[in-house]
Structures are given as structure tokens and as C-alpha cells.
Amino acid sequence: MKTKTRFAPSPTGYLHVGGARTALYSWLFTRHSGGEFVLRIEDTDLERSTQEAIDAIMEGLNWLNLDWDEGPHFQTKRFDRYNSVIDHMLENGTAYRCYCSKQRLEKLRETQIANGEKPRYDGHCRDQVDKHDINKPSVVRFRNPQQGSVIFDDMIRGPIKFSNMELDDLIIRRTEGSPTYNFCVVIDDWDMEITHVIRGEDHINNTPRQINILQALGAPIPQYAHVSMILGEDNKKLSKRHGAVSVMQYRDKGYLPEALLNYLVRLGWSHGDQEIFSLAQMKTHFSLGAVSKSASAFNTKKLRWLNHHYINHLPPEKVATYLSWHVEKQGIDTQGGPPLVEIVKLLGERCETLKEMAESCRYFYQELTEFDVDAAKKHLKQAAHQPLTIVAAKLAEIDEWKVEKYPQCITKHGNGVTNKYGKSRNATTCRGHRR
Numbered sequence: 001m002k003t004k005t006r007f008a009p010s011p012t013g014y015l016h017v018g019g020a021r022t023a024l025y026s027w028l029f030t031r032h033s034g035g036e037f038v039l040r041i042e043d044t045d046l047e048r049s050t051q052e053a054i055d056a057i058m059e060g061l062n063w064l065n066l067d068w069d070e071g072p073h074f075q076t077k078r079f080d081r082y083n084s085v086i087d088h089m090l091e092n093g094t095a096y097r098c099y100c101s102k103q104r105l106e107k108l109r110e111t112q113i114a115n116g117e118k119p120r121y122d123g124h125c126r127d128q129v130d131k132h133d134i135n136k137p138s139v140v141r142f143r144n145p146q147q148g149s150v151i152f153d154d155m156i157r158g159p160i161k162f163s164n165m166e167l168d169d170l171i172i173r174r175t176e177g178s179p180t181y182n183f184c185v186v187i188d189d190w191d192m193e194i195t196h197v198i199r200g201e202d203h204i205n206n207t208p209r210q211i212n213i214l215q216a217l218g219a220p221i222p223q224y225a226h227v228s229m230i231l232g233e234d235n236k237k238l239s240k241r242h243g244a245v246s247v248m249q250y251r252d253k254g255y256l257p258e259a260l261l262n263y264l265v266r267l268g269w270s271h272g273d274q275e276i277f278s279l280a281q282m283k284t285h286f287s288l289g290a291v292s293k294s295a296s297a298f299n300t301k302k303l304r305w306l307n308h309h310y311i312n313h314l315p316p317e318k319v320a321t322y323l324s325w326h327v328e329k330q331g332i333d334t335q336g337g338p339p340l341v342e343i344v345k346l347l348g349e350r351c352e353t354l355k356e357m358a359e360s361c362r363y364f365y366q367e368l369t370e371f372d373v374d375a376a377k378k379h380l381k382q383a384a385h386q387p388l389t390i391v392a393a394k395l396a397e398i399d400e401w402k403v404e405k406y407p408q409c410i411t412k413h414g415n416g417v418t419n420k421y422g423k424s425r426n427a428t429t430c431r432g433h434r435r
Contacts, residue, residue, distance in 0.1 A: 003035030004195045007061075007068075008185070010042045011053035014246035015060030017298070018200060018230045018238065021264040025227060026198040027066045028265070028286040038192055039071035044181050046076070060247035064257050065279070073192070075184045082179035082187055085217070086140055086172060094216040095172060097138040098125040120168035140173035142183070142213055150208035155196070155225035155288045162208040170209055186210045190219040198288070201226040225288050228268060231297045238298055250303075254353030256322055258314060259307040267296045276309065308352040316344040319354075326358035337365040 007023040009015065015023075030037040039061070043049040058072070089095035098121075109119045125132070126143065145164045154160050172183035185206075189197065204226050214221050230238045238245055250260050262277050269292070271277075271285045311319055320340040327334060334340060343361045351357040371380070391410055 001195060003030055003033040004038065004193055005030045005035065005198055006038040006040050006189070006192065006194050007066075008040040008042050008188075008199075009057050010045060010048075011050060011057060012045060012048040013053055013056075014248065015057045016238075016245045017247060017250075017260075017264065019057075020060060020064060020247045020260075021230065021267060022198060022200055022227055023061065023066055024064070024261060024264055025225075025269075025286070025288070025291070026196075028282055029196060029198060029288060031283045032286050035195070036069040037067075038073070038194065039068040040073045040188060040192070041071075041075065042181065042184065043074055043076050044178065044184055046178070049076075056246075056248065063251055064247065064261055070192070073188070075188065078184070078188070079179060081191070082184055083173070083177070085187055086179065086183070089142075089172075089216070090140065094143050095140050096126060096129055096143055096169075097132065097134070098141045098169075098171070099132045099136055099138045100124055118166070120166075121170075123169055126169060137175050139171045139175050141169040142172050142209075142216070144169050144209070144212055150211050152207060152211060152221075152224055154204075155223055156228075156291050157226060157293050160204065160207075164208075164212070167209055167212070172213075182206055182209055183213065186213045186217075186219075189222055190214065190217065194222050196225065197222045198225045198227065201228050225291070227291065228293060228295045230267060231295050233297055233299060235297060252355075254326060254355030254357070255303065255307050256310045256314070256319070256354070259303065259310045262310070263303045263306050267298070268292045268294075276306075304352045311344070311351065311354070311357075312348045316341045316348075319344045319348075323354050323357055326354045327361070330358050330362070332358065332362055332365050334365055 005026040007019075007026050009019055009023075027037050029035075039058075041054055041057070043054070054072075061068070086095060090097070100121075104124075105121070108122060112119045121141070125141075132138070144167050148164050150162045150164065150167075152160055170182060171180055173179050188194075189210075207224055207226075211221055232238045247260070251257070258279070261279065261282070265277060265282050265286070266275065269286065269290055271290065274281075277285070320343070323340050323344060324334075327340065340361075343357065343364065347357050347360055351360060395410075
């Protein structure tokens, strides 16, 4: 059977790094086996889903070069299919209408909490199908099995077991007629022939419910793998307070997609002691069996180290294409200056991010209009005036700018300038301030 995975984000915000890692793992698992990768937009949350978020998610995936073979599919365009299946379930008794009021359910919940019980629906309408007017407002609930257990072999965590007594009859269609998330996911995975579901560990509790619905429909059950969460450097769940968490924020901060992918793949997965992986190597070596069950802490210093590596080891022409975005973002006109590929070669060793490189290369293209006040006070003193004047004049005489010419000019014509002690002083002492 052909392997088929899916990445199914909810478009209620940006593509965060946790989602990007999940997408990467799903993508690599599929590419490793020669299968297909599906993009599905789970937009059933009509109030919070936005086109802006959809665009941000797809922009993030495209920037990371995680291409999809099918989709994007949108759940809001499949409501007829979901409701058709629900109507069939009502007919065969695997689902039923629930007429319980909001007040009754709230009181039930309060009583259960007061008694130290787990809040769950008590099945009040489960066996009262014929006692209500079918035209009265109602939700539709799945008739969950009341005996036995759900056991699935998680490809990362091993066997996981849930008692059906812990699972209540979840709502699969709301009063106004819209299907719910857990039900839509099941039908989508069935219709799209998903063989492996790779997602975050926060979905573990959804899995037994979804398996029971699949079994009630007579549908094949995919294999599941639940990836652990990503923590901040303070070992708390990664969030906005830790800085950039959106994939595109990392682009804006000057990181290369190759560096971020390499960092994310190693954030919970390993292949021996290897640290640097090309995309081809990731596809060759990746396996879910090597993914850790434990949470991983995000380390910005490690990411910067990787980014510096890729700046210096990717072809300069490729790095220059990414750098051009940052240069343009900072309003730098590169006409009349060196090609950006030369900037990459010159500043690659110094700069850990492309944003730093763009900021550092400005003087190659623009006249200096302002000074670092503190640096000027420290270095631009009267004693520096004469050697700087000499160097400036000699540099102005150069008609062809080549790397080997201007250092010679500085060292040669700086000689002969004496300091207050009468010793010869070389203008290279001002090299760091020649701008």
C-alpha cells in the first residue's frame, strides 16, 4: 500500500515552529517511502479561521520548500459529505440526536466536578430516540462503545490504551448543522486514504474517539504517531514570550530555510552523532522510530550556529538570493556597488544571520550619513585626523578596486605618520574606522 500522510493545520494563526516540525516529519516520512503528502486546511472554526492565516501557512511551507502532492483541501467545502455520513449514521443507529439543554449539561458538569468525577456526557438521550420531536433543536452525538478498550500502537510512543468507559458520546454535529472537528478529521482521513497520521501529542486524547468512529464506519484505521511538544529555553511550552515562534519570523530575522529545517529535524530526532543534514540526507535517514518521546527545548544559539554554517557552506549564489530580500527590506539600492554574491563571500564569516549581513553591507552602497556616537567619541580624536586624511586621499586615487590594492594603499601610505612619542605609526591602526 502506498504511504500517504497529511499536514492539517487550523488557519487561526501563523505557521508556528511546532507545526512546521510536524509538517517536516510527515513530509520526510512520505518522501522516504516514495509516498504522497497531502495539505489539508481544517477551517471548521468559522469564527477564528481567516484567509490571512491560510496565506501565512502556505507561505511558510513554500519558504521551507515542503511541497505537497495533493491539496490544499478545505473542510468548509466538504460539509455536504460530512452531513451525508452523519445522516447515514443516524439511520443505522451509530449516532443519535441529543436534546439536552445547555442548562442541563452545565448542571451535570457542576455535579460531576463536585463529586470528584471526570466531566462527561451521561448518555441521557442515548436510548430516548423516539421520545422527542425530530424537529426540535438538537445536536448529533456518536454512540461510543461502552465496553472494552481502544488500543493503538503509537509509532513513537508504543502501545497506548484507553477504556471506552472514559470516552463519552461526543458531539459530531452542532445544533445549527455544522459538523465538528473530530468527525471531519475522521472522514477526511478515510476519503483521502491517509495511511499514517503524524501530529502533536496534544491530539493523543482525540485518537481513541477517532478510531471508534472509523470502526463504526467500517473504514480502515491509519497508523498514528504523536510528536512531543517543543519547549522554550526555560523548559516551558514554547510561546510568544520566548521570541519568534512563527516560521516567517525566522525568515525576517535572517535565518535560511535550510538552517531552520536542519534545526527542526534534530529537535527530537537523531541519526548517530550527525548534526548537519542536507534535505536529501534527511529523506534518506529519517524514521519515526528514532524520534524521541521526550519534549525538546528550543536553543536559539544552536540555530544561529547552524545558520552561520549554512551561510558559509551553501553556494554563495544561493545565499545571495536570500540576502537580496533583506537588503531590499532595508531599503538599500545595490546598483553601483558589488554583486551580493561578493558580499556573502566577504561577510559570511562575520555574520550569523542574513539580517546582520544586510545591515553590515550598507556602506558598500550608500554614503555614510551618521556615526555611531559612542564609537566616534572613542576613536575619532585629533590624533587620528592626520592618518585618516592621508588614507582617504590615497584611496581616492585608486581607479580600479581590487582586493589586493586597497590594503597595500593603507599600509604603504600610513607609514611616516608619527605619534606623540615620535614613533612611526601605520594607518592600519585605523583600519576598523576607515568608513
